[in-house]
Amino acid sequence: MIMWDDAKIKDFQETLLTWYDREKRDLPWRRDHEPYHIWVSEIMLQQTQVNTVIPYYERFMDWFPTVESFASAPEERILKAWEGLGYYSRVRNMQKAAKQVVQDYAGKWPQTANELQNLVGIGPYTAGAIASIAFNESVPAVDGNAFRVFSRLFEIEDDIAKPQTRVIFERVIQQVISNERPGDFNQAIMDLGSSYMTAKNPDPEHSPVKRFNQAYLDGKELEFPVKSKKPRPIEMAYVALVIETDKGFLFEKRSSKGMLANLLAFPLLKVDDLKENPNDELLTDELVVKLNQWSQENLNQLLVFSPLEGQMVKHTFTHQKWLIDLFVVKTEAFDLSYFPGEFILEKDFDQIAVPKVQQKIWDRYLSLSSNKF
Incomplete structure (x- = not known):
């Protein structure tokens, strides 16, 4: 790897920032330098495309316009705001961090990348993004881009799949980042x-920085970045129990702990556990x-389940792929004193995350079931 001299670094900075000033995307979180806005957008953008995030971000800001309002919101409300983005531990950690800002920093955000990492759920990339964009600290923000x-x-x-590689990139970027406009440089x-x-399908030929792109100049654009393959997600068989009563599902x-922690869902049982x-x-x-026995032992109610015909539901998480068969039963409501759950009417589904x-699972049930109460 050959580093650039000072003249080439300055040339690169000017070329990149001139292009950015002319072509930068108009995104709602870029309209000011408020650290709360930057933070929320960056956490939402993890694992999610920009166009998908925009309506979530706008609704989030409508519901929680300040870090104080977010810190004090009920958990059910923040989970509902996050519905569809997945990885719900992110928003729970966000609220913990918001409470830190309110309680430990009197509502004033830490202004350096190092100190920002004291907040729950904020790692080196997010800290770099907030510090550079909101507080003009000359620090890299190393993400996939x-x-x-x-x-x-x-x-x-x-x-780049190895954690220690981040340090190499941080050192390289630190040498070429604009000290005058670090936030704009990172964006x-x-x-x-x-x-x-x-x-x-990159387009290096029309890129504003093509003359600096050594991989393009050497005809090796698609050979970079170097990244070892992740192991394939482990397949796991589950059954979902759709228990419909006159008082709801x-x-x-x-x-x-574990997947979908603290969320409300149809009972999901791992087949291996049965x-x-x-x-x-x-x-x-x-x-x-086995399911009939489970109902007797866990619900104190003998329910007789029927398999719902048709294709199983498939859902892939980062490390697991769930293969889910549906089993259904219609019955009268029963006592839930000893079961961690509740009956919810279909009309109230939009009130929960x-x-x-x-x-x-719900879509599959609707497409294949009939004769509701």
């Missing part, structure tokens, strides 16, 4: 990585017997 852009500019061959890199220097409050022997294969009739996998 930065990995892609700088690996191509300098033909950096280190594996320009974000825009560059999502336009001319995308992962697939049974929702279970999930455990505070087996007496891990190597057993449960046929449908055997599953029904519904994870995507739950929405898939």
Whole structure:
């Protein structure tokens, strides 16, 4: 890897920022330098495309216009605001961080990247983005776009899947970042990585920085960044229980640990947990017997389930792929004194946060079931 001299660094900065001033995206969180706005947008943009985030961001700001209003909001309300974005631990951590800002910093945000990382859920990238954009600290914001852009500019061959590689990129970017406009520099890199220097089908020929792009000049654009493949998600078999009563559908409050923590959802049972022997294969009739037993033991109510025919629901998380068969029953409402759940009427579904996998289960149920109460 060959670093640039001072003249080339200055040339790059001027070229990049001139392009950014002319072509930068008009995004709602870029209309001021408020750290709260930057923070919310950056957390939302994790794992999610910009166009998807915009309406979520605008609604979030309508519901929680200040860090104080967000810090004091009921958990049910913040989960509802996050519905559809997934990874609900993010918004829970956000509220913890908001409370830190209000309680520990008297509502004033820390102004350096190092201090921002004392807030729950804020890592090096988010801290760099907030510090540079809101407080003009000359610090890199290394995300997927930065990995892609700088690996191509300098033909950096280190594996970006390895955590230690971030330090290499931070050192490189620190040498070329604009000290006068670090926030605009980092945002320009974000825009560059999502336009001319995308992962697939990049357009380096028309890129404003093509003469600095060593990978393009060497005809190796798509060889960068170097990234080892992630292992494929582990497939896990589940059953979802759709229990419909005259008082609504049974929702279970999930455990505070694990997937979908603390969310309300149709009861979801791991098939392996229903087996007496891990190597057993449960046929449908055997599953029904196991589920009937489960209802007696967990609901103090013997329910007789029926399999819902049709394709199973499939939902992929980062490390797991859930394959879900639906089993249904219609019954009268029963006592829930010993079960962590509640009956919810269909008309009230919009009052609760519904994870995507739950929405898939519900859509499948609607498409295949009939004869409701």
